[in-house]
Amino acid sequence: MPLAQIKGISGLLSQPQKEELIHKITDAIVSVEGEGLRPVTWVLLEEVPSGAWGVGGKALTTDDVRALAAPAACSTSCKG
Secondary structure, three states, rough: OOEEEEEEEEOOOOOHHHHHHHHHHHHHHHHHHHHHHHHHHHEEEEEEEOOOEEEEEEEEOOHHHHHHHHHHHHHHHHHO
8 A cells, every 4th residue: 555755844835725735645545556546645744843954064944844845936927
């Protein structure tokens, strides 16, 4: 039975975004392992408190991650 564990900083994703992530990860697993495993495919989203996640020796907050994500989102939707 497949289990995908995803960790992220708390407060970054809305409930609809979490549901979309669960759905898409399940679809990806099933596309490889077969549709028969959909009912037993588990996706676990774990939220780490803001500031308790570090990259490159620096603690990251929810705001830090939002700032990192902003240019990527803008590069596809802010073209004029």
